Amino acid sequence: MAQTDGQPAGGAEPDHFRHSYTKDxxxxxxxxxxxxxxVRGIARMIEREEYCVDILQQTAALRAAVDAVSVxxxxxxxxxxxRTAAERGxxxxxxxxxxxxxxxxLGRPVSRSSRPG
Numbered sequence: 001m002a003q004t005d006g007q008p009a010g011g012a013e014p015d016h017f018r019h020s021y022t023k024d025x026x027x028x029x030x031x032x033x034x035x036x037x038x039v040r041g042i043a044r045m046i047e048r049e050e051y052c053v054d055i056l057q058q059t060a061a062l063r064a065a066v067d068a069v070s071v072x073x074x075x076x077x078x079x080x081x082x083r084t085a086a087e088r089g090x091x092x093x094x095x096x097x098x099x100x101x102x103x104x105x106l107g108r109p110v111s112r113s114s115r116p117g
Contacts (some may be wrong), residue, residue: 028069
Protein backbone atom coordinates (compact mmCIF):
# COMPACT_ATOMS: atom_id res chain seq x y z
CA MET A 1 0.00 0.00 0.00
CA ALA A 2 1.79 3.12 -1.19
CA GLN A 3 1.46 6.13 1.02
CA THR A 4 1.95 9.75 0.11
CA ASP A 5 1.26 12.92 2.00
CA GLY A 6 0.49 10.87 5.10
CA GLN A 7 -2.40 9.09 3.42
CA PRO A 8 -2.76 5.54 2.13
CA ALA A 9 -3.35 5.30 -1.60
CA GLY A 10 -6.80 4.53 -2.86
CA GLY A 11 -9.26 6.65 -0.97
CA ALA A 12 -10.05 9.87 0.76
CA GLU A 13 -8.68 9.92 4.28
CA PRO A 14 -9.59 12.24 7.13
CA ASP A 15 -7.35 15.25 7.63
CA HIS A 16 -5.94 13.83 10.88
CA PHE A 17 -4.39 10.73 9.25
CA ARG A 18 -0.60 10.75 9.37
CA HIS A 19 2.23 8.28 9.36
CA SER A 20 2.50 6.84 12.86
CA TYR A 21 6.27 7.27 13.08
CA THR A 22 5.96 11.06 12.92
CA LYS A 23 5.42 11.15 16.68
CA ASP A 24 9.13 10.33 17.11
CA UNK A 25 10.55 11.44 13.78
CA UNK A 26 13.40 13.33 15.50
CA UNK A 27 14.45 10.18 17.37
CA UNK A 28 14.47 8.14 14.19
CA UNK A 29 16.52 10.79 12.39
CA UNK A 30 19.03 10.81 15.29
CA UNK A 31 19.39 7.03 15.04
CA UNK A 32 19.91 7.27 11.29
CA UNK A 33 22.55 9.97 11.76
CA UNK A 34 24.42 7.70 14.18
CA UNK A 35 24.25 4.94 11.57
CA UNK A 36 25.75 7.30 8.99
CA UNK A 37 28.62 7.84 11.41
CA UNK A 38 29.01 4.08 11.85
CA VAL A 39 29.21 3.61 8.07
CA ARG A 40 31.88 6.32 7.80
CA GLY A 41 33.77 4.70 10.67
CA ILE A 42 33.69 1.30 8.95
CA ALA A 43 34.95 2.91 5.74
CA ARG A 44 37.86 4.46 7.68
CA MET A 45 38.63 1.07 9.22
CA ILE A 46 38.84 -0.47 5.76
CA GLU A 47 40.98 2.39 4.46
CA ARG A 48 43.37 1.87 7.40
CA GLU A 49 43.34 -1.87 6.73
CA GLU A 50 42.22 -2.69 10.26
CA TYR A 51 41.67 -6.23 11.50
CA CYS A 52 38.88 -8.06 9.67
CA VAL A 53 37.13 -9.25 12.83
CA ASP A 54 36.95 -5.69 14.16
CA ILE A 55 35.32 -4.59 10.90
CA LEU A 56 32.88 -7.50 11.05
CA GLN A 57 31.94 -6.54 14.62
CA GLN A 58 31.18 -3.01 13.46
CA THR A 59 29.08 -4.24 10.53
CA ALA A 60 27.13 -6.45 12.94
CA ALA A 61 26.50 -3.42 15.16
CA LEU A 62 25.35 -1.46 12.12
CA ARG A 63 22.99 -4.25 11.08
CA ALA A 64 21.54 -4.33 14.60
CA ALA A 65 20.99 -0.57 14.49
CA VAL A 66 19.21 -0.82 11.12
CA ASP A 67 17.05 -3.64 12.46
CA ALA A 68 16.16 -1.57 15.52
CA VAL A 69 14.96 1.33 13.34
CA SER A 70 12.98 -1.10 11.19
CA VAL A 71 11.26 -2.58 14.24
CA UNK A 72 10.37 0.87 15.58
CA UNK A 73 8.84 1.91 12.24
CA UNK A 74 7.04 -1.44 11.94
CA UNK A 75 5.61 -1.14 15.47
CA UNK A 76 4.39 2.38 14.75
CA UNK A 77 2.92 1.27 11.43
CA UNK A 78 0.98 -1.59 12.99
CA UNK A 79 -0.18 0.43 16.00
CA UNK A 80 -1.11 3.46 13.93
CA UNK A 81 -1.65 2.89 10.22
CA UNK A 82 -2.91 -0.69 10.44
CA ARG A 83 -5.12 0.10 13.42
CA THR A 84 -6.60 3.07 11.54
CA ALA A 85 -7.18 0.87 8.50
CA ALA A 86 -8.89 -1.74 10.68
CA GLU A 87 -11.22 0.89 12.09
CA ARG A 88 -12.18 1.72 8.50
CA GLY A 89 -12.65 -1.91 7.50
CA UNK A 90 -9.47 -1.91 5.36
CA UNK A 91 -7.24 -4.05 7.58
CA UNK A 92 -6.74 -6.97 5.19
CA UNK A 93 -4.75 -5.09 2.58
CA UNK A 94 -2.57 -3.45 5.24
CA UNK A 95 -1.95 -6.74 7.03
CA UNK A 96 -0.97 -8.41 3.75
CA UNK A 97 1.40 -5.52 3.03
CA UNK A 98 3.06 -5.83 6.45
CA UNK A 99 3.45 -9.59 6.10
CA UNK A 100 5.03 -9.16 2.66
CA UNK A 101 7.54 -6.53 3.82
CA UNK A 102 8.50 -8.57 6.90
CA UNK A 103 9.09 -11.62 4.73
CA UNK A 104 11.27 -9.61 2.33
CA UNK A 105 13.17 -8.15 5.28
CA LEU A 106 13.85 -11.62 6.60
CA GLY A 107 14.99 -12.71 3.16
CA ARG A 108 12.08 -15.07 2.69
CA PRO A 109 9.86 -13.76 -0.07
CA VAL A 110 6.75 -15.87 -0.44
CA SER A 111 4.39 -15.54 -3.36
CA ARG A 112 0.70 -15.15 -2.66
CA SER A 113 -0.06 -18.41 -4.45
CA SER A 114 2.05 -20.44 -2.01
CA ARG A 115 0.45 -18.98 1.12
CA PRO A 116 -2.14 -21.13 2.85
CA GLY A 117 -5.60 -19.73 3.14
